Each structure stands twice: as C-alpha cells, then as structure tokens.
Amino acid sequence: MGVLPDGPPPLLGPYTRVFQADPAFAGHLERELGVWEERGGLYFAESPPHPVFWHRNLWEAPFIAQFDSISGAAKILRDIQRNWAPILWTQFRRGALIAQKLPPISRKPRPFPWVIPDTPMGAWTLLDHRTLAVSADCTSPFPAGVIDFPEDHHGPPSRAYLKLWEALVLAGSFPAAGERCFDAGASPGGWTWTLANLGASVVACDRTPLDARIAALPGVTFVKHDAFTLNPQDIGPIDWLFCDAACYPQRLLGWIEKWLASGLCKRFVCTIKMQGSLDGTGANTVDFDTPRRFAALPGGRVVHLYHNKHELTWLGF
Numbered sequence: 001m002g003v004l005p006d007g008p009p010p011l012l013g014p015y016t017r018v019f020q021a022d023p024a025f026a027g028h029l030e031r032e033l034g035v036w037e038e039r040g041g042l043y044f045a046e047s048p049p050h051p052v053f054w055h056r057n058l059w060e061a062p063f064i065a066q067f068d069s070i071s072g073a074a075k076i077l078r079d080i081q082r083n084w085a086p087i088l089w090t091q092f093r094r095g096a097l098i099a100q101k102l103p104p105i106s107r108k109p110r111p112f113p114w115v116i117p118d119t120p121m122g123a124w125t126l127l128d129h130r131t132l133a134v135s136a137d138c139t140s141p142f143p144a145g146v147i148d149f150p151e152d153h154h155g156p157p158s159r160a161y162l163k164l165w166e167a168l169v170l171a172g173s174f175p176a177a178g179e180r181c182f183d184a185g186a187s188p189g190g191w192t193w194t195l196a197n198l199g200a201s202v203v204a205c206d207r208t209p210l211d212a213r214i215a216a217l218p219g220v221t222f223v224k225h226d227a228f229t230l231n232p233q234d235i236g237p238i239d240w241l242f243c244d245a246a247c248y249p250q251r252l253l254g255w256i257e258k259w260l261a262s263g264l265c266k267r268f269v270c271t272i273k274m275q276g277s278l279d280g281t282g283a284n285t286v287d288f289d290t291p292r293r294f295a296a297l298p299g300g301r302v303v304h305l306y307h308n309k310h311e312l313t314w315l316g317f
C-alpha cells in the first residue's frame with residue numbers, strides 16, 4: 001500500500017492534505033490555503049498554520065496508490081475499510097466501475113435525529129487511469145461531505161432548521177426532553193420548532209416576533225429583545241445556547257465570551273454570519289480572523305456545514 005516506486009509523479013507531491021471545496025465558497029478556501037493545486041474541486045495543499053474552515057471535507061491522511069485493474073483498485077480500498085465515497089473529476093467510467101465493486105453506501109435522506117454509525121467514511125478519487133488518491137481519515141462522516149434530510153414543508157416556518165439538524169447530528173448530541181435552551185435570533189422559529197419537538201423547553205429571543213404557530217408550541221416562551229444586550233445572569237443556567245442571529249461575528253464572540261465566563265451554559269451551537277459578499281471585491285471583507293478565535297475557545301470546533309450558506313457554525317462542546 002502507499003506510493004509505488006515505479007508510478008508516475010504523484011499529484012500529491014509535496015502536499016499532505018486534500019480539501020474538498022464547497023463550490024460556492026471555493027474562493028474563501030483558496031484564500032485560506034494560499035498555495036494549492038486544484039482538480040475538480042479537490043484542493044491539494046499543505047496544512048496551513050491556521051485552521052481551514054471553508055470546505056466540505058478535509059482528507060487528513062491522503063496517499064497515492066497505483067493499480068492495474070478495476071478489481072485491484074477496489075481491493076486496495078476494501079482492504080482498508082468498508083465505507084468509501086468517490087469524488088470523480090476525470091476517468092468517470094473507470095471510477096464508476098470501481099465504485100460498483102465496493103460495498104454500497106447509502107445517500108438516502110436521513111431522519112432527524114440520526115446517530116452517525118461508528119464506521120469511518122473515507123474518500124477517493126482517480127488521478128489517472130491507474131492512480132488512486134485516497135484518504136481513510138476524513139473530517140466529514142458524510143459521503144463527500146453531503147447529508148440530506150427529508151424536508152418538512154409544513155411544521156417549520158423557515159428552512160433554517162436544516163443547518164441545526166446537521167449541526168446536532170454532526171455533534172452526535174441532542175437536547176433532551178426537559179433541558180433548558182435559549183435560542184437567540186430565533187424568528188421566525190425553525191430552530192425553536194426543532195428544539196420544542198425534541199421536548200426541550202425553549203426561551204426564544206428575537207427583535208421580531210416568532211411565527212404564531214411556533215410561539216404556541218408547548219415549552220416555548222418568547223422574549224422580544226436584543227439578545228446581545230441580555231447578560232447570562234438575566235437568563236440564568238441553561239443546558240444549551242443556540243444563536244442564529246444576523247450580526248457581526250465579533251459581536252457574537254464578545255457575547256459568547258461572557259457566557260463562557262459565567263459558567264451558566266454547557267453547550268453552544270452558533271452561526272457565525274459573514275458580512276462580505278461572494279463577489280470579487282466583497283470577498284475581501286470576509287472575516288477570517290473571528291472564526292479562528294472561536295476555534296481557539298476551549299472545546300468545540302468551527303465547521304462549514306453542508307447546509308450553511310455564507311456562514312460558519314461553532315459547535316461549543
């Protein structure tokens with residue numbers, strides 16, 4: 001296994017990581033990486049000294065393997081582990097034949113709450129007709145970083161619940177019945193709807209009203225207020241703090257630091273909203289620094305969820 005001596009010069013060359021871009025945010029990934037080589041949305045790069053967030057999946061231990069036949073390629077992968085997601089940008093037919101010889105992986109929408117199975121999900125691509133690039137260790141447990149849920153078109157008043165579902169599934173932890181949640185920037189109420197459905201008690205806070213159906217759900221209390229002018233002591237001990245408020249990342253960070261200092265909350269799920277646009281000039285205003293400060297907080301991590309738009313998610317627990 002590994003690099004065979006008589007192979008072509010491997011594309012991986014000096015690079016030690018492969019980042020799978022989210023096509024809409026590839027420009028952000030390029031700015032985070034600085035130096036890279038791209039093939040079909042896969043960025044071959046060194047790991048920079050700072051964390052990199054704007055990707056769907058990071059291949060943490062990629063290597064090159066050469067093969068002589070379709071069966072040989074499939075055997076290389078099967079001998080490592082069961083689950084493999086292909087990301088093909090060339091050699092599509094050959095790639096499809098290799099994939100057919102691997103155990104099937106389900107891409108069905110997952111019900112919420114869903115517990116991720118305890119079996120790793122690897123990723124592979126073809127660099128040419130006899131060269132695989134492979135990583136058994138990947139940051140995303142979802143095939144190619146993608147997870148879909150069966151959408152509920154009737155219960156929630158917005159589609160924002162999908163990113164909360166993904167965040168909780170990824171964290172492998174869900175508010176339990178009776179736990180106390182504070183939902184900042186809650187309106188119209190997709191996140192509050194999710195939390196109430198789990199049986200949690202929710203204090204939903206926003207400057208604009210909740211959807212009336214959500215405000216009437218059992219266990220939901222609405223507070224019309226600027227969430228960031230409320231101190232942790234005004235709210236008291238809570239099990240979970242959720243924040244999807246549209247605000248500057250620095251403002252959110254300052255408020256979260258108060259919560260951490262108070263010791264009044266155990267777990268946090270917060271959206272870090274980017275203010276810059278995705279076009280050329282606006283991209284220069286994207287805040288790359290504050291997400292790194294979130295990532296440096298004790299415990300937790302910052303991710304770009306499949307359901308995130310121009311925003312990141314801090315999972316603080």
Ligand SMILES: C[S@@+](CC[C@H](N)C(=O)[O-])C[C@H]1O[C@@H](n2cnc3c(N)ncnc32)[C@H](O)[C@@H]1O
Pocket residue numbers: 157158160161184185186187188189190191192205206207208225226227228244245246247
């Ligand atoms: C993207 S929406 C939230 C969607 C919500 N999570 C859902 O699932 O329906 C952003 C919300 O943040 C609220 N917001 C912005 N600044 C706020 C602040 N300082 N305090 C409270 N809410 C705020 C806005 O009024 C808006 O309702």
